[in-house]
Amino acid sequence: MVRDAKGNEDRVTFLPDALRADLERQIGRVGVQHPADLAAGHGRVWLPYALAEKYPNAERELGWQYVFPARSCGSVRVAG
Numbered sequence: 045m046v047r048d049a050k051g052n053e054d055r056v057t058f059l060p061d062a063l064r065a066d067l068e069r070q071i072g073r074v075g076v077q078h079p080a081d082l083a084a085g086h087g088r089v090w091l092p093y094a095l096a097e098k099y100p101n102a103e104r105e106l107g108w109q110y111v112f113p114a115r116s117c118g119s120v121r122v123a124g
Contacts, residue, residue, distance in 0.1 A: 045057075070111060075106055088103045091103055
């Protein structure tokens with residue numbers, strides 16, 4: 045599922061089998077890094093619409109994190 049694609053619409057697309065193993069490895073790397081990001085005061089994402097109110101802890105949950113996050117946090121902070 046691609047969220048907020050062209051025209052701000054969600055789209056369903058296909059994932060080639062050849063990419064599956066690489067994508068699973070990447071998700072695993074994010075899963076290892078995420079607890080360290082949280083401990084450092086990072087690891088939060090912006091949630092669309094009313095999801096932040098409906099699920100107040102979701103911004104920190106692994107399932108909502110970017111599959112390809114930035115290499116460093118730099119000076120960027122998530123408001124909230």
